[in-house]
Amino acid sequence: MNLILISSLFTIVFSGNIEQTVLRGIPTSLLPKYTLAKTFLCLDGSSTIPFEFVNDDYCDCRDGSDEPGTSACPNGRFFCENKGYIGTIIPSHFVGDGVCDCCDGTDEYETKIVCNNTCFELAQKTRAEREARRALHAAGVAKKLEIISKSVLIKSDREARLRELEEGLQKVEDELKGKEELKQQAEAPENEAKDKHQKLWEEQRAVREAIARDNQMHEMFAELDANNDSLVSIEELQKHTELDSDHENEFTVEEVRLILGADSVNFDEFNVTVFDQISNSYKKLSEQSSETPVDHADVAATTEAQLDQIQAEADEETSAGEDEYEHEEEQQDITTPVATSLEHEKHIHDDTVPEYDDETKKLIQLADHARNEYNEVEGRVQDIKRQIDDLKRQSDVDTGPHGEYSAFIDQCYDYEEREYTYRICMFKDAKQISKGGGSDVTIGYWEGWTGPENNKYLKMKYANGATCWNGPARSLTVTFQCGTEHKPIDVREPTRCEYSMIFETPSACDERIATAAMHQEHEEF
Ligand SMILES: *[C@@H]1O[C@H](CO)[C@@H](O)[C@H](O)[C@H]1NC(C)=O
Ligand SMILES: *[C@@H]1O[C@H](CO)[C@@H](O)[C@H](O)[C@H]1NC(C)=O
Ligand SMILES: *[C@@H]1O[C@H](CO)[C@@H](O)[C@H](O)[C@H]1NC(C)=O
Ligand SMILES: [Ca+2]
Ligand SMILES: [Ca+2]
Ligand SMILES: [Ca+2]
Numbered sequence: 001m002n003l004i005l006i007s008s009l010f011t012i013v014f015s016g017n018i019e020q021t022v023l024r025g026i027p028t029s030l031l032p033k034y035t036l037a038k039t040f041l042c043l044d045g046s047s048t049i050p051f052e053f054v055n056d057d058y059c060d061c062r063d064g065s066d067e068p069g070t071s072a073c074p075n076g077r078f079f080c081e082n083k084g085y086i087g088t089i090i091p092s093h094f095v096g097d098g099v100c101d102c103c104d105g106t107d108e109y110e111t112k113i114v115c116n117n118t119c120f121e122l123a124q125k126t127r128a129e130r131e132a133r134r135a136l137h138a139a140g141v142a143k144k145l146e147i148i149s150k151s152v153l154i155k156s157d158r159e160a161r162l163r164e165l166e167e168g169l170q171k172v173e174d175e176l177k178g179k180e181e182l183k184q185q186a187e188a189p190e191n192e193a194k195d196k197h198q199k200l201w202e203e204q205r206a207v208r209e210a211i212a213r214d215n216q217m218h219e220m221f222a223e224l225d226a227n228n229d230s231l232v233s234i235e236e237l238q239k240h241t242e243l244d245s246d247h248e249n250e251f252t253v254e255e256v257r258l259i260l261g262a263d264s265v266n267f268d269e270f271n272v273t274v275f276d277q278i279s280n281s282y283k284k285l286s287e288q289s290s291e292t293p294v295d296h297a298d299v300a301a302t303t304e305a306q307l308d309q310i311q312a313e314a315d316e317e318t319s320a321g322e323d324e325y326e327h328e329e330e331q332q333d334i335t336t337p338v339a340t341s342l343e344h345e346k347h348i349h350d351d352t353v354p355e356y357d358d359e360t361k362k363l364i365q366l367a368d369h370a371r372n373e374y375n376e377v378e379g380r381v382q383d384i385k386r387q388i389d390d391l392k393r394q395s396d397v398d399t400g401p402h403g404e405y406s407a408f409i410d411q412c413y414d415y416e417e418r419e420y421t422y423r424i425c426m427f428k429d430a431k432q433i434s435k436g437g438g439s440d441v442t443i444g445y446w447e448g449w450t451g452p453e454n455n456k457y458l459k460m461k462y463a464n465g466a467t468c469w470n471g472p473a474r475s476l477t478v479t480f481q482c483g484t485e486h487k488p489i490d491v492r493e494p495t496r497c498e499y500s501m502i503f504e505t506p507s508a509c510d511e512r513i514a515t516a517a518m519h520q521e522h523e524e525f
Contacts, residue, residue: 022055024069024109025078027089040066064092071095080106085119085126133513140482140509144404147507151403155395162391169384176381179374186363186370193360201353217275221267223284232274233264242283397427398449400457404507407486415488415501422491424501430462430476432499441466443474443499450477458508468497476501480508 026034033043040051042061053060055069064073069092076092080102094101101107103122105115224232224240234256237243243259244251257263261273356364399406408426415422421433422443430443444462451458458480465474476499483489483504490502 022069024055024106025080025092025095026068027079027087028081030079042066067092069095071097078107080104082119085123136484137482137509137511137514139484140506141511141514143484143506144509147407148402148404151399151406154406155403158391158395162388162395165384165388165391169381169388172377172380172384176374176377179370179377183367183370183374186367190360190363190367193363194356197356197360198353213275216279217271220275220279220282221270231264231266232260232270234260239285240278240282242281243278245281400507405457405505407507408505411486413486413488413503415491417491422488422499422501424462424476424478424488424503430465430499430501441474444476465497471497473497474499478503480505482506482509482513 022036023031023034030043034040034054036051038051039048040054041048042063043065044061044063046062047060049060049066054066057067057070057072059073059076060066061073064076067073067076068078070076071093073092077089078092078095080088080090082088082102082104085103088102090101090107095107096110098108098111098113100113100115102115103119104117108115221232224236226236234253237260238251238253238256241251244255246255259274259277262269265274394409397409399409405426410426412423412425415424419435421435422430423433424430427446429445432441432443434440442465444465447461447463449456449459450461460478460480462476462478463473465476467473474497478488478501480503484506486503486505486507488501488503491499492501493499
């Protein structure tokens with residue numbers, strides 16, 4: 001009995017054929033655990049079983065480790081060696097299921113299916129893909145190196161230009177100081193002459209107004225003084241009921257005396273105490289209509305009555321379902337003519353300053369000349385400052401540790417879609433431009449590089465774009481991948497208002513892939 005057991009054990013150990021069967025589906029790295037001993041310890045250590053139980057098509061270990069070569073354990077894992085390609089692990093229920101899963105066909109060893117060994121083909125295909133990728137990165141890296149060396153030149157050029165501009169700015173600013181002095185020197189006499197002109201004109205106007213006032217006063221006094229005794233009496237003024245300030249029915253003697261300040265006034269007294277009180281309301285008797293004079297209160301009353309009526313009509317219209325705007329307009333119809341006539345009156349009194357005299361004109365001309373010269377130099381100062389700002393902005397941009405992204409400075413790229421053109425202006429902003437002619441929508445403004453810590457320059461972000469209706473501000477994340485040209489190849493909106501773009505550029509090509517791929521592949525197959 002013992003002898004038989006021992007001899008059968010020997011058979012297992014030394015017969016290569018059986019060994020192959022028993023040790024089927026075990027990854028090379030785990031083979032040491034399957035030493036041909038009396039017992040087998042399940043890989044999870046849960047139990048020890050006789051070694052014959054390994055691959056006997058009955059599941060004994062909880063982790064399925066006793067059946068790597070059969071489909072007996074639901075959680076078993078089968079290792080395809082795939083000689084000539086890459087070894088893979090498949091779920092062991094794929095073993096003997098009639099489908100070739102391993103490229104070397106070892107998963108179907110017990111079935112009638114004859115699996116073609118496709119490992120060589122697969123290896124070739126993978127090799128070709130790797131080579132294409134390597135070649136792409138190699139071509140890209142060559143371009144990237146050009147960009148990097150150019151960026152060094154651009155950087156030193158920029159610094160030289162910056163120094164030049166800053167020196168230039170100093171000079172032009174000095175020049176500006178001189179021009180400013182000249183301008184002030186020319187403007188002082190100009191302002192003086194203008195002020196003088198204005199004052200003179202105001203004086204003349206005051207004189208004209210005084211004369212007009214005198215004339216009006218003389219006329220008024222003569223008219224009021226009906227009996228030609230050079231006095232305006234209470235009875236004479238009382239005829240002018242339009243002067244009755246409280247608009248009561250009667251213009252009483254007391255009221256008239258209050259205006260005159262006496263029983264009668266002579267011309268000088270009239271000038272000093274009466275004229276200014278009455279000149280605004282006074283009307284010639286001949287101009288007063290025979291009807292009851294319409295005083296201001298009456299006018300106001302009428303207007304108010306009209307407004308009330310309009311309002312009433314409007315209310316009716318509203319209840320009849322009319323738009324509210326309509327009666328607003330109608331109300332305006334009433335008020336507009338009033339406003340217009342006030343405007344008109346204001347305009348009449350707003351007489352303009354007459355033309356300047358030749359002397360002043362000449363001073364203005366000289367000052368204009370000085371101003372123009374000052375403005376011209378100031379324009380140059382602004383222009384230089386803008387150039388300096390531009391250059392500083394450019395040198396402040398993070399174009400990668402070696403300037404590999406420097407070719408993007410001041411560049412824009414378009415991605416065409418059916419409805420939109422997406423335009424990304426590097427380190428600035430990104431827009432969605434409607435092809436139907438709608439207005440452009442800013443998707444975001446340059447925020448920074450947002451790749452993972454070990455590959456920061458893989459992604460960049462544009463944020464704080466136009467807000468979505470009832471939503472957040474739009475934003476765009478750009479992911480770079482190696483390519484021989486700078487171009488966006490895809491734009492999507494995976495979540496609402498958050499756009500993503502894939503952008504090909506030589507700047508993202510990797511030296512390690514360009515040089516190490518060949519090497520790696522020899523080691524792997
Ligand atoms: C093996 O390849 C032959 C010819 O290339 C083909 O006819 C056959 O179907 C393949 N067998 C399997 C299992 O794929
Ligand atoms: C009216 O009175 C002012 C002083 O208050 C005087 O300057 C002006 O000459 C007077 N007008 C007439 C016409 O007397
Ligand atoms: C007063 O004088 C004016 C003209 O100076 C004259 O028309 C008018 O009739 C005179 N009135 C009286 C009452 O004398
Ligand atoms: Ca078993
Ligand atoms: Ca299979
Ligand atoms: Ca009189």
